[in-house]
Amino acid sequence: MSRLWPRYEGPDDLAAIERLPLEARGLPESTYALLARAAALWPSRTAITVLPEASRWREPLHRTYAELLAEVHRYANLLHRLGVRRGDVVALMSPNCAELIPATLAAQLAGIAAPLNGGLSPAQLTQLLGRSGARVLITAGPELSPEMWARVGELDGLDAVLALRPTGATGTPEPLPAINGVLIGHLAEMAADEDPDAFAADLPTRTDLAAFFHTGGTTGNPKLAAHTQAAQVANAWMLAADARISAEAVVCAALPLFHVNALVVTLLAPLFRGAQVVWAGPLGYREPGLFEEFWKIVEHFRITAMSAVPTVYSVLAQCPVNADISSLRHAMVGAAPLPVAVRETFQRHTGVALVEGYGLTEGTCATARSFPCAPRHGAVGQRLPYQRVAVVRPGTWEELPYGETGVLTISGPNVFAGYVTGRNASGHILDGLGKLNGGRLDTGDLARLDPDGFIHLAGRAKDLIIRGGHNIDPAVIEDALLAHPQVMAASAVGRPDAHAGEVPVAYVALAPGATLTEEDLCAWAAEHVPERAAAPRAVTVLDVLPVTAVGKPYKLPLRADAVRRAVVETLAALEVGAEVTVATDDDAVAVTVTVSPELTLDAVRAALDQYSVRWSVEARP
Known part of the structure; x- marks a missing residue:
C-alpha cells in the first residue's frame, strides 16, 4: 500500500495504520495545497457539480479541478487586494451556490474563513463578526437570497461586502444598493481580472489558522472554534482513507457550508481522492422539493456516497424509490442519535446500510466511524486513525477503564486550537474555556469505550x-x-x-x-x-x-416528563391502552410500557423504536 493510502477496510486495520506516524504520510501543508495537488493530478476531472435548485437538477454547473483552482486564485487575489492578510478574517454568509465553494477556500488561502449561519439573529451575527474582527463579508446577493441580503444593512463594522449570485446566473446583475462607507460589489465581477494562475502573497502553513466555525446552530451566545490548516487537512485525510472513497466516488453534498460536515466531509475529503461532489440547491436538505427528486438525482449522477442527519434519512425512507440507486453504497449519518426505526426502515426501503459516525466542531469534524462489514451494536463507531479517545471522571480528568461511563475526551491532530475570545496586537486570543486540558478535549458527552476503540454514547453531560x-x-x-x-x-x-x-x-x-x-x-x-x-x-x-437540594435547577424530572408525554401521545394515536412509567438513573431516562396480555406488542415496539430513548414493553399480569 502507498504511504498516503494504507489499507483501511475494517476495524482491525487501525493498529497497522498507526505503525507509520501521521507526519510520515506526506499530507499537504494546507487546504490550498490540498486543492493545488488535486488540480495538478486531475486538472480535467470534474471537481464540483452544482445544482441551481432541486427542480432544475438537469441544468447543473460543472467545474473541473483546474477551473476550481483558478476561481480560488481570483477570489483570493481580490481579497488580498482589499487588504485581507494572513491573520484577517473573511466572513461568509450565504446559502450554498457555485460561487460560495471557491469563496470559502479562497478565504482560507488569503486569511481566515468564518462561515456564518444566516438564520441567526442580527445581534448574534454582529457579536460573531465583532469577536472575529471580520471586516469583509461575502454574502448572498439579492438575486440569491433577498432575505439574507436585507440583513446586511443591520450588521456593523464592515469595510466591504461581496455579493454572490445564484448558480448559473447569466447577464449583468442589477446594481447593488449602496451602504454608507462600505465597498459593495459582486464577487465574481470584481475578481474577473485577477490572476487565475497563482496567489499573489505567501501561502498558508500548517500551523496557520484556517477557519472559525461557530458552535451550534441555535445558541444564545455562539462560540467561535478555531481550526488550524493542519487540523482540517488531517481530519479530511482520516475520512478519505476509507477504502470506499475512491477517485470514482460521486459524493452528494446538501448540508450548508457553515456546517463543518459540509466543509470537511463533502469538500476537503473528496479533494484527496479527486472525487466529484454534487452540490444540491441553495437550501440542500432543507428544500422539500429535493426529496421528491432525490432518487432521480442519485441515478443521473451515479452518486455513491452521501452524508446527512437522521431526520433526512427518516424522510427519504418514506420517498418511493423511483430510480436505479444501485450506485449508492455509502450513506453516512451523524450529528444526532440515530433511532433504531430510522436505521432499519431506511435500509429496508433502499437496501443501503447507514454508516454511523460521531464528531463535533471542536474536533474539527469527525472522530469516529462505523463499518457496515463489522457492525457494533449500540456504538457510534470506532475512533479514527491517530486520534485518541478516553473516558474520564467528570470534573477530575481521571481516566476510567473500558466499560465504565464518564465524559468522553479526544486528543490528536484534529483537536481545535481554542475558542476566539478576543483580539490584540498579536492577533486572535484563543482560550480552551475549560474544554482543553493538556491537549485533550472535553466533548461534554457521556460515553463508555470498548477495547477496540468503539464509542458507546450514554447521553450528554450538557443540556443541549x-x-x-x-x-x-x-x-x-x-x-x-x-x-x-x-x-x-x-x-x-x-x-x-x-x-x-x-x-x-x-x-x-x-x-x-x-x-x-x-x-x-x-x-x-x-x-x-x-x-x-x-x-x-x-x-x-x-x-x-424542580430544583436540587441546594436550590439549583434540576432538569432531569422535566426531561422524564417530556419523554412520558411523547410516548403517551404516540400510544394514544395507536389506540393502545397502556400504562406508561418513566424512571431516571444517573441523568438517563428509561420508559416502561405495560399493556394488556391479549394485545400484540409488535406495534408498540415499532412505535417506541422511533425514539432514541431506553424503553421496555411488558404484558400486564
Missing part, C-alpha cells in the same frame, strides 16, 4: 437540545420566556421526536395572579426566540420547577 442535527442552547428559550413579566421561572429540555430526534419544549412557573395560558406562552416564545427552530413545541405551566 439536538433538533435534526442542530444544537439548541436551552438558555435561548429560557431567556425569551423569562422576558415576559408574568413568568417567574423557565426551563427548556428536549422532547423525543420521531422526525427530528428531539424538539424543544419548555416548562414555566408563573407569578401569582398570572392569567397566561400555555397557548399564550407558545406564541410569546415564537415571537421572542431568535431562531424558529428553537421555538418550543409546547410550554407547560407548573406550580414550581
Whole structure:
C-alpha cells in the first residue's frame, strides 16, 4: 500500500495504520495545497457539480479541478487586494451556490474563513463578526437570497461586502444598493481580472489558522472554534482513507457550508481522492422539493456516497424509490442519535446500510466511524486513525477503564486550537474555556469505550437540545420566556421526536395572579426566540420547577416528563391502552410500557423504536 493510502477496510486495520506516524504520510501543508495537488493530478476531472435548485437538477454547473483552482486564485487575489492578510478574517454568509465553494477556500488561502449561519439573529451575527474582527463579508446577493441580503444593512463594522449570485446566473446583475462607507460589489465581477494562475502573497502553513466555525446552530451566545490548516487537512485525510472513497466516488453534498460536515466531509475529503461532489440547491436538505427528486438525482449522477442527519434519512425512507440507486453504497449519518426505526426502515426501503459516525466542531469534524462489514451494536463507531479517545471522571480528568461511563475526551491532530475570545496586537486570543486540558478535549458527552476503540454514547453531560442535527442552547428559550413579566421561572429540555430526534419544549412557573395560558406562552416564545427552530413545541405551566437540594435547577424530572408525554401521545394515536412509567438513573431516562396480555406488542415496539430513548414493553399480569 502507498504511504498516503494504507489499507483501511475494517476495524482491525487501525493498529497497522498507526505503525507509520501521521507526519510520515506526506499530507499537504494546507487546504490550498490540498486543492493545488488535486488540480495538478486531475486538472480535467470534474471537481464540483452544482445544482441551481432541486427542480432544475438537469441544468447543473460543472467545474473541473483546474477551473476550481483558478476561481480560488481570483477570489483570493481580490481579497488580498482589499487588504485581507494572513491573520484577517473573511466572513461568509450565504446559502450554498457555485460561487460560495471557491469563496470559502479562497478565504482560507488569503486569511481566515468564518462561515456564518444566516438564520441567526442580527445581534448574534454582529457579536460573531465583532469577536472575529471580520471586516469583509461575502454574502448572498439579492438575486440569491433577498432575505439574507436585507440583513446586511443591520450588521456593523464592515469595510466591504461581496455579493454572490445564484448558480448559473447569466447577464449583468442589477446594481447593488449602496451602504454608507462600505465597498459593495459582486464577487465574481470584481475578481474577473485577477490572476487565475497563482496567489499573489505567501501561502498558508500548517500551523496557520484556517477557519472559525461557530458552535451550534441555535445558541444564545455562539462560540467561535478555531481550526488550524493542519487540523482540517488531517481530519479530511482520516475520512478519505476509507477504502470506499475512491477517485470514482460521486459524493452528494446538501448540508450548508457553515456546517463543518459540509466543509470537511463533502469538500476537503473528496479533494484527496479527486472525487466529484454534487452540490444540491441553495437550501440542500432543507428544500422539500429535493426529496421528491432525490432518487432521480442519485441515478443521473451515479452518486455513491452521501452524508446527512437522521431526520433526512427518516424522510427519504418514506420517498418511493423511483430510480436505479444501485450506485449508492455509502450513506453516512451523524450529528444526532440515530433511532433504531430510522436505521432499519431506511435500509429496508433502499437496501443501503447507514454508516454511523460521531464528531463535533471542536474536533474539527469527525472522530469516529462505523463499518457496515463489522457492525457494533449500540456504538457510534470506532475512533479514527491517530486520534485518541478516553473516558474520564467528570470534573477530575481521571481516566476510567473500558466499560465504565464518564465524559468522553479526544486528543490528536484534529483537536481545535481554542475558542476566539478576543483580539490584540498579536492577533486572535484563543482560550480552551475549560474544554482543553493538556491537549485533550472535553466533548461534554457521556460515553463508555470498548477495547477496540468503539464509542458507546450514554447521553450528554450538557443540556443541549439536538433538533435534526442542530444544537439548541436551552438558555435561548429560557431567556425569551423569562422576558415576559408574568413568568417567574423557565426551563427548556428536549422532547423525543420521531422526525427530528428531539424538539424543544419548555416548562414555566408563573407569578401569582398570572392569567397566561400555555397557548399564550407558545406564541410569546415564537415571537421572542431568535431562531424558529428553537421555538418550543409546547410550554407547560407548573406550580414550581424542580430544583436540587441546594436550590439549583434540576432538569432531569422535566426531561422524564417530556419523554412520558411523547410516548403517551404516540400510544394514544395507536389506540393502545397502556400504562406508561418513566424512571431516571444517573441523568438517563428509561420508559416502561405495560399493556394488556391479549394485545400484540409488535406495534408498540415499532412505535417506541422511533425514539432514541431506553424503553421496555411488558404484558400486564
